[in-house]
Amino acid sequence: MDLSCEQQSKKQKFKLEDDQPRDGMKTLPRDIALDILSRLPITSLIQFRFVCKAWHTLSHDPDLVKFHFSRTAKDNPCLIFHCDYPIRNQLYFVDFSDQDDHEQIVRKIDTPICASVPEFYVVGSCNGLLCLYNSLYNDPVYIYNPFTRNYKELPKSKQFQEQEVVFGFGFHPISNEYKLIKIIYYTNGHAKPWRARRFRIRNYSQSEVQILSLGTTTTTTTTTTTTWRSIGEVPYQLEPRPSEALVNGRLHWVTRTVRFQGVRGRRIVSFDLADEQFKEVPRPGCGGLNRYNYHLTVLGGCLSAVVYCNNGKLEIWVMKDYDVKESWVKEFNIGAYSPKFLKQNLQQSFGIWKNTLNGRLARVLCLLKDGNVLIEYKGGILVSYDPESGKFKNLVFQGMPKMFQAFVHVGSLNWIDTPIDM
Secondary structure: OHHHHHHHHHHHHHHHHHHOOOOHHHHOOHHHHHHHHOOOOHHHHHHHOOOOHHHHHHHOOHHHHHHHHHHHOOOOOEEEEEEOOOOOOEEEEEEOOOOOHHHOEOEEEOOHHHHOOOOEEEEEEEOOEEEEEEOOOOOOEEEEOOOOOOEEEOOOOOOEOEEEEEEEEEEEOOOOEEEEEEEEEEOOOEOOHHHOEEOOOOOOOEEEEEEEEEOEOOOOOOEOOOOOEEOOOOOOOEOOOOOOEEEOOEEEEEEOOEEEOOEEEOOEEEEEOOOOOEEEEOOOOOOHHHHOOEEEEEEOOEEEEEEEOHHHOEEEEEEOOOOOHHHEEEEEEEOOOOOOOHHHHHOOOOHHHHHHHOOOOEEEEEEOOOOOEEEEEOOOEEEEEEOOOOEEEEEOOEOOOOOOEEEEEOOOOOOOOOOOOO
């Protein structure tokens, strides 16, 4: 009887031990565990950190952040949808993979700044971080990781009574710093921040360039002090929209139409995040840039110019060797795309598109892993273009908002003080 009780007790003990969760990650070598975790989608990695304390600690390992980012940056991007319709601004995301687009679900992002800043614009995305700013007053500006939900409100900068602000946000791998640049065109003296408004006056008589550095420099272990610095005037009249391309540690903009050597046209201007100098970048050798409008983008890591031609056609020129004029090549010649519902969507013009494209109809977002070109048409139409067949494919995801502006984004655990190997 006593033996039977003892056997039952042992069986019960073994059963309880088998029921206990076993943390296999603890038994794995660190490099193998990091390699496994770096292959997870960002949404799965976020869930992983809440399983237990040990996993939470491992998810904050700086090497995991770097390994995961380096893998994710090579895949098809995550897309961030900025929607300001019907009332409040809202962010959504979709993991844009090689799977069938009907399997992808657009999910809402809980944006913590919405309570205090209901109307905002997106400056851009860099290394998994979004830069947002108050669209009514141009201040404050926020750095935000939409997946970890870490965010930082940046100090307010100097304001002018009548001003137009051009933003840029980027990272320089040598200095290991993020920098936010504000190019302010103005006419009058200083004014209180609450009086600052966004004006559409083109003939501003003065300008000022303000810089804010973020992150940890490579020469010290301390975080850079977040204080705005003025570096003087800008010798160019830039289009009133954020920087469209970050290549070789340089932000790029297109100027307003100017006359140069007797010819009117728009020029390409860069700002080096290391030496903080503006420089003109050679344009493609096609006459269309003087006649037509165009915007900049990054395709395959190269600076690219998207030229709007007649009848809705697009030409995409790619600079294969940076800053070498002769390396510009016309990579794509895209015909007009006119779905039946395009005209209906264009009847309504929302603020996020007014600020970005100034009335233009399309924006080339990126080059996908399969070689197709991802294009966004005004109002919220996402299209994949196959250069080989010349065919378009309308992309519709479950839960997709009706009106939006899309941003190419890399889902990451990164933050402004995390070193990133580029």
